[in-house]
Amino acid sequence: MLEIESLCVHYGRREVLHRMTLAPMQAGRVTALLGPNGSGKSTFMRGIAGLIRAEGRIRLGGKDLSSLAVGERSRLAAYLPQSLPPTVHLQVIEAVMVARRAGEAVSAECALRDSTDVLEELGIGHLALRYMDELSGGQRQMVGLAQALVRRPAMLLLDEPLSALDLRYQFAVMDVVRRETRKRNIVTLLVVHDLNIALQRADDVVYMRNGRLVAQGSVMGVTTPEVLGDVYGVETRLEVCPRGLPHVLVDGIIGEDA
Ligand SMILES: Nc1ncnc2c1ncn2[C@@H]1O[C@H](COP(=O)(O)OP(=O)(O)OP(=O)(O)O)[C@@H](O)[C@H]1O
Ligand SMILES: [Mg+2]
Numbered sequence: 001m002l003e004i005e006s007l008c009v010h011y012g013r014r015e016v017l018h019r020m021t022l023a024p025m026q027a028g029r030v031t032a033l034l035g036p037n038g039s040g041k042s043t044f045m046r047g048i049a050g051l052i053r054a055e056g057r058i059r060l061g062g063k064d065l066s067s068l069a070v071g072e073r074s075r076l077a078a079y080l081p082q083s084l085p086p087t088v089h090l091q092v093i094e095a096v097m098v099a100r101r102a103g104e105a106v107s108a109e110c111a112l113r114d115s116t117d118v119l120e121e122l123g124i125g126h127l128a129l130r131y132m133d134e135l136s137g138g139q140r141q142m143v144g145l146a147q148a149l150v151r152r153p154a155m156l157l158l159d160e161p162l163s164a165l166d167l168r169y170q171f172a173v174m175d176v177v178r179r180e181t182r183k184r185n186i187v188t189l190l191v192v193h194d195l196n197i198a199l200q201r202a203d204d205v206v207y208m209r210n211g212r213l214v215a216q217g218s219v220m221g222v223t224t225p226e227v228l229g230d231v232y233g234v235e236t237r238l239e240v241c242p243r244g245l246p247h248v249l250v251d252g253i254i255g256e257d258a
Contacts, residue, residue: 001024001025001026001027001060001061001187002024002025002048002058002059002060002155002187002189003022003024003025003057003058003059003060004020004021004022004025004048004056004057004058005021005056005057005058006019006020006021006055006056006057007019007020007021007044007047007048007054007055007056007057007058008020008054008055008056009040009043009044009047009052009053009054009055010053011043015211016040016043016211017040017043017044017047017054017211018210018211018212019056020044020056020208020211020212020213021213022206022213022216023216023217025187025189025204026187027061027154027185027186027187028181028182028185028186029181029187029188029203029204030174030177030178030181030188030190030201030202030203030204031187031188031189031190031202031203031204031205031206032190032191032192032198032202032204032205032206032219033045033189033190033191033205033206033208034191034192034193034195034198034205034206034207034208034231035207035208035209035214035231036209036231036232036233039208039209039210039211040208040210040211041159041191041208042082042159042191043211044208045079045157045159045189045191046079048065048077048155048157048189049073049074049077049079049157050065050066050070050073050074050077051079060076060077060154060155060187061154063076065077071103074103075102075103075104075151075153076153076154076155077153077154077155077156077157078147078148078149078151078153078155078156078157079148079157079158079159080144080145080147080148080156080157080158080159080161081159082159082160082163082191084140084141084144087132087133087135087140088132088133089131089132089133090131090132091128091129091130091131091132092119092124092127092128092129092130092131092132092135092143092146093112093115093116093119093128093129095132095143095147096115096118096119096143096146096147096150097111097112097115099115099146099147099148099150099151100114100115100150100151102151103151104151104152114150115146115150116128118146118149118150119146121149121176122142122145122146122149122172122173122176123169123172124139124142124143124146127139127142127143137164138164138165138166138169140164141161141163141164141165142165142169142173144161145158145161145173149176149180152184153186154186154187155186155187155188155189156177156180156181156186156187156188156189156190157189157190158177158188158189158190158191159190159191160191160192160193161173161177161190161192162174162192162194162197163193170194170197171197171201174197174201174202175201177190178201189206190202195228195248196246196247196248198219199219199223199245199246199247199248200245200246200247202219203218203219204216204217204218204219205217205218205219205222205223207222207227207231208231209230209231214227214230214231215227215231219246220246223238223246223248224238225237225238228248229254233253233254233255234250234251234252234253234254235250235251235252235253235254236248236249236250236251237249237251
């Protein structure tokens, strides 16, 4: 499980995350991190991944992450950034194989097999021989996700992995992420802006605003119109469809946001 205590992050002299302490996040469950633009979600993810300096305590499976060497830390945690870095002229399958071999010495044969499997699982096997710099935005995002999954991390940190995806791939990705999280018993934390997909496909939610935790718990346990009003400044109704899935309807905006 992932434990976070008193997490603080500064950019220059400005404190952006204010002593965030969360209940432990259990392995085998998908947690959606939700909050408005600029609330600190990416900062939170980067702090956990060790990409920016963060004060406080972060433990994964009892291990203090700050005590680990950079290489070991990045092997444990696979992080998919919100905006994908520019790509090189590599075939998709090569790019995924490089990711597979980054943290672990495996044979080319094994890397090829695992990479092919993950591309198939994500439904992008047909892209294997295409070049990275000739893909669409959504296709690149899918390959980025394949690179994160193929590394077999103990923790998956996905910052808006659905932002460029069409409706079908959004659900396909959530299903694969859920399946992998359960099968490998890993901790998965992902940022999404689509509240309905989060509520329907995540197990737990963390709501934050202005660099602070607002609520954390199971989807149905903590998602209420009061919390959504507080976090997003919108008036909502929460309904449950005949199949038992939650659905948020937005009726209006509360006040004016500066
Ligand atoms: N590199 C940086 N230097 C200085 N300030 C930053 C930097 N990155 C982010 N910030 C500021 O920190 C705050 C949190 O930003 P962050 O990117 O974590 O928000 P977010 O919740 O991920 O937003 P979004 O939903 O728009 O991606 C914002 O006020 C932002 O302007
Ligand atoms: Mg962000």
